[in-house]
Amino acid sequence: MTNLVKSAWIEGHRLRLRNATEADAAFIFGLRHDPERNRHMSATSPLLEDQRNWLARYAADGSQAYFIIESAAGHVPLGTVRLYDARDNSFCWGSWMLVPGAPAFAAIESALVVYCYALELGFTAAHFEVQEGNVAVSRFHENFGAVRIGQVNGQIQYTLGHERMLESLGRYRRFLPDGIRRGPLI
Ligand SMILES: CC(C)(COP(=O)(O)OP(=O)(O)OC[C@H]1O[C@@H](n2cnc3c(N)ncnc32)[C@H](O)[C@@H]1OP(=O)(O)O)[C@@H](O)C(=O)NCCC(=O)NCCS
Incomplete structure (x- = not known):
């Protein structure tokens, strides 16, 4: 069983991911x-306070890694991404x-950084x-090689295997030419 450890930060090419903290509550709240x-997202509480509390619980939860996606230059917040639900050697x-x-480039590069980090773990x-x-x-x-395996409660379920993950990292290498560098695991 592999663990979804947090990292303080992960640097890609033009993006940087950094561990989300309570201080990011307003940004995440605004996006959600x-x-x-x-x-197409599940609804979250209309109270900013609940978002802050969620992030406080997240800090103590060793089973997921939630990142703010930022520009590498200037650290402008651009989005969020979360790794969770480790099942044996597969992560969600x-x-x-x-x-x-x-x-x-932010969508592709953030996906590539997620896969690189997960492979490292x-x-x-x-x-x-x-x-x-x-649909988009x-x-x-699907362009990344993910395969539909089912549909439950209006959610299409996908898996992406090792071979296709590596193949896509190669195919989209121009978006992440030097791989990732990361800070300490938390
Ligand atoms: C999900 C999300 C982060 C994806 O970001 P996005 O910018 O919409 O992603 P796109 O698929 O439009 O891709 C961005 C660009 O990369 C390009 N691109 C995407 N896949 C590509 C590929 N495989 N190869 C080359 N270029 C690609 C796209 O053409 C697009 O370029 P363009 O803007 O010049 O057309 C964003 O749509 C979002 O925040 N959505 C709302 C929340 C949501 O639904 N999240 C998903 C929950 S499962």
Whole structure:
């Protein structure tokens, strides 16, 4: 069983991921409640305080890693992504959101950073769900080689195996030419 350890920060090419803290509550709250972005996301509490409390519990939870996606230059917050639900050597990722107007490379690079980090932790596969109707995101994952394995409660379930993960990292190498560097594991 591989563990989903947090890292203080992970640097990619033009992006940097950093561990989310209570201080990020307002940013995350704004994104989760942005009608332009939250149509296919599960609803979160309308209280900012609940978001802050969630992040406080997250800090003490050794089973998930939640990152703020930032620009590498200037550390401008651009979105969020979360790794959770480790099952043997497969990890789940989601809570994936970018602010409206985020640069076009941010989606691909953040996905590649997630896969690189998970591989470093020892994972060899991924599983995740996409809401039925979130066609662009389904297409994104399918372009990465993810395979539909089922559909439950309006959620399409996907897996991505080791071979396809490595193949996509190679195919999209121009988006992450030097791999990742990371800070201490937390
Ligand atoms: C999910 C999310 C982070 C993805 O980001 P995104 O910017 O919409 O991703 P896109 O698929 O549009 O890809 C961004 C760019 O990379 C390009 N791209 C995507 N996949 C690519 C690929 N495999 N190869 C080359 N280019 C690719 C796209 O063409 C696009 O470029 P463009 O803007 O010039 O058209 C964003 O849509 C979001 O925040 N959505 C709301 C929340 C949500 O639904 N999250 C998912 C829950 S499962």
